[in-house]
Amino acid sequence: MRLSSRQRTETDLPGVVGTVRVGRRADLLAPRLRPGDIAVIDHTDLDRESARALADSGAVLVVNAQPMISGRFPNLGPEVLARAGIDLVDGIGADGFAAIADGRQVRVHEGRVHVGEAERAAGRVVDLATVEAEMEAARTGLVTQLESLTRTSTEFLRREQDLLLHGKGLPVTATRFADRSAVVVVAGPEHEAELRSIKPYLKEQEPVLVAVGRVADRLRERGYRPDVVVLDADDDADRPSAAVLKAARDVVVRTGPGRPSGAEGLERMGVRPLVFETSATAEDAALLIADAGDAKVVIGVGLHASLEEFLDRQRGGLASTYLTRLRLGSRLVDAAAVPRLYSGxxxxxxxxxxxxxxxxxxxxxxxxxxxxxxxxxxxxxxxxLV
Structure with a gap:
């Protein structure tokens, strides 16, 4: 494990010292972290997006109660942290997670977490070489994941056949998509770079802008106003600001069948949302809305394009992701391809x-x-003559 000399104790005890911040979900913990903090999470198979949020926070070390890589598939998060030079410890277990109090000053050395002179938890040091070896071994699990995808896709299609095949249940938006292109923006790992790459397209073609969740705030900071904002009723932490919601022409709340939508809270803010009841993910709901509106082309920003990315971030909604992309077919274009196809x-x-x-x-x-x-x-x- 790399030791940061600036983080050593005054008595020169070995290890990394910092204020500990504890949270089970890495994506929810990241906003609380400050440079020099130590993050303690309970997150099996850390995904790339959550890892990127931890790395951007300035944390110097991440301690995980669960394995960073379980071996089921090659999840991408640990490699992001290791390449960013952040020390990693995993496998401290539920007891170790419970024994570390939020806000305390701790010292971590050789996988052991000390509060003062007392050892509170112990785990395994994970370096880049370990991550690469375990990632390679985990790739053998892709066959099992593909078999699971086949099974879950059949189940999802049985539940959502009216939606996918006939478009039943889709909300009717006030925003017009017909004869226009649509850009669907998701807070994926590369969404900011992809937005920069298609800036001329956004300025010159003025497509319908669809934002999923909190990424709508980031679009507003860049000077864009989302026409449609899609929210997930099950994820309040990913909800954008009230100002963005009120400025949008349409706000769509995706909710699971038979589950509350939370529309009452939005109505109290002065926002009248459309409710989209489906077991598809919010990202896929946004794509289906653009497709149903008969957009000429749908450009995906921050979408997950490879099998490993699908497994890494969309494990629960993998069947939804797979079948939605089949539904859109050639109409869906990845933002990375736009600069090659559009010269202005x-x-x-x-x-x-x-x-x-x-x-x-x-x-x-x-x-x-x-x-x-x-x-x-x-x-x-x-x-x-001169």
Whole structure:
């Protein structure tokens, strides 16, 4: 385990020292972290998005009650943290997790967590070499995951066949999608870079902008106003600000069948949401809404494009993700492909430059002909001598 000299105790005891912040879900704990803190989580198979949030927080060490990589599939989070130079300890167990109090000053050395002189928990040190070896071994579990996908996809299609095949149950939005392109933005690992890459497209084509969850706030900070905001009734922590919700033309709340939507709370804020009852994920609900509106093309920003990404972040909704993409088919385009396909709108000065280049080429061609020589001689006679 890498030791940070700036974090050592005044008595020069070995290890990493910092204020500990405890939370079971890494994505909910990350906003509470400050540079130099030690994060303690209870998160099996840490995913990349949660790991990125921990790394961006400035935490110097992450302690996990569960295995960072269980071996079921190659989850991407531990590699993100290891490559960011953040120390990792896993497997301290439920008792170790319960023994560490939030806000205390702790010292972690060789996988052991000390509060003062007392050892409160012990686990395994995980470095980059360990992560890479376990990731390689976990890839053998993909066959099992694919078999599970086949089974869950059949079950999901049986439940949602009216939605996927006939579009029944989809909310009717006030936003018009027909004959327009739509950009669906999800808070994926690369969504900020992808937004920058399609900035000319957003400015020139003015597509329908659909934001999923809290990413709507980030769009507003960049100067964009989402036309449609899709919320997950089961994830209050991912809800954007009231100002963004009120500014949106449509707010859609995705809720599971037979579960409360939480629409009453939004109505008290002055927002009248549309309720979309489905077992699909909020991300997939947004794609289905754009598809049902007959958008010409649907560009996905921050979406999960590979099998490993699906397994890493969308394990519970993998069947939903898979079948939704089949539903959209060729209409769905990943944002990473847009800069290769779209070079921008032709502007007047572009045409002027083309015309000027053509005029120069024509003049050069004419000048070498007898007629052109006569014209040049006549022009020389008309010009005053200098």
């Amino acid at each position: 709108r032709v502007r007047p000065h572009h045409l002027l430059l083309v015309m000027l280049a053509g005029f120069v080429a024509l003049a050069a061609s004419v000048s070498v002909t007898p007629v052109g020589q006569d014209w040049l001689d006549q022009l020389a006679d008309l010009l005053p």
